[in-house]
Amino acid sequence: MGKIAFLFDGQGSQYAGMSRDIYENVKEVHDFFGVAEAIRPGTLTQMFAGSEEELKQTDNTQPLVFLSDIAAALALRAGGVHPDAVAGFSLGETVALTESGVLSKEKAFKLVCKRGSLMQEAATATKGAMVAVLKMDKKELEKACKKYEVYPVNYNCPGQIVVSGEEKKIEKFTAFLDEQKVRYAKLAVGGSFHTPYMKTAMEGLKEELRTNKLYNINKSDIPIYSNKTAKCYPDSADEMIDTFSEQVVSSVQWENTLLNMDKDGVDTFIECGPGKTLAGFVKRTLPKARIFSVTDMTSLENTLKELEKDA
Structure with a gap:
């Protein structure tokens, strides 16, 4: 077997009740969701019982999908599966920063809350x-x-x-x-994302990451592929901040990202989060790749069982 990549979902895949059974059955997920709830009170109520309209609102969608994405990753790691590379679709890139060691889970959650707020403001303006x-x-x-x-x-x-x-x-x-x-x-989204209309959000993210002493940008432990360039993230903190922030006004080069991961030896892709959309993209782009989606306990257990055969 070659390398394993974790892929993290973006907006549009959200639904009420996502990841609830993983939260209830995996201690690492339960514990971190408690941290997230303390940072953003009401998060779990929204995630498990929010209305469709509430979940579609960007400043809600982003932290909630972040949690669903990271729940799958934490559950996979608890089951002994670790990624050799990561990529996240749009907001999923924030989760990829966590899984590659660039930011801690807590700081990344705070960052995605800020990202969602900034993008909601930009979406409201236009x-x-x-x-x-x-x-x-x-x-x-x-x-x-x-x-x-x-x-x-x-x-x-x-x-x-x-x-x-x-x-x-x-x-x-x-x-x-x-x-x-x-x-x-x-698409079930609430704005014109990845366009020049998000310029204020980009500027806000750069300011947040450069001036807020909360964030300590680390060099990634494993390759993290950028939406903007389809290539691996740069090593310097300033370049990483630019790459992450400018993503919100840049097109997502997902097809090229998958092709580059394939060239770099990734042959197993695990979608982490509430949807199966990214698995479909992999199938259409790399028909020979092995593909899994972890959305709940059943899909988690099936994925772990299949991967155990390679051990």
């Missing part, structure tokens, strides 16, 4: 929307994006690119897609 466009030629899509003043932001896998922008411009763009009979799906 009402936005995001749609996943399916099986459209990349160059034609990028050309249409320029025409309708929207942005191709998530290069997920072959045949799927997410477009983001102002809500009214996205409506005109999707009307064009309808005319062209191109399939698309609206």
Whole structure:
């Protein structure tokens, strides 16, 4: 067997009750969720019983999905499975900072709360929307994006690119897609993320990480792949801060990230968090890869059982 990578979910995969059984059955998860609840009172009530609208609000979504992502990672580690590399999709990159040793779990949770708040403010200033466009030629899509003043932001896998922008411009763009009979799906997110509309959030993150003495940026213990570059994070603290902060205004180069991980010897990918979307991206990008998703105790136990066969 080659290397194992943990992949961490982003916004859009959230649902009420996510990770509850892992929280109830894995001590390490239970203990850390208690720390998170103390930092952000009401978090667990939202996570386990929040309404769809409440969970969709960015300043709620980000800390909640962070916890679901890290719950799966902690449970895997408790079961003896450790990653050789990590990557996180959008907000999932914050979890990747934790799993690679750049930040402690507590500090990363505080950071994702700040990130969610900053991005919520930016999203409120400009009402936005995001749609996943399916099986459209990349160059034609990028050309249409320029025409309708929207942005191709998530290069997920072959045949799927997410477009983001102002809500009214996205409506005109999707009307064009309808005319062209191109399939698309609206995403359950509350803003035009990974666009220039997030500039204030980027600036806020840079200021937070550079001026708040709470954060001590460490060199990563294992490779962490950047959404912005699809390559491994740089080593210097200043460059790491820029890479992380600028991610919110940059496109997510997920397909290239997976291809680079494959080139670097990763052949087993474990999606950590509430969804199975990233596993689907891996399957479409790297058909020969071995893929698992850990969302609850059943999927955790099945994954551990399969990986034990390699021991």
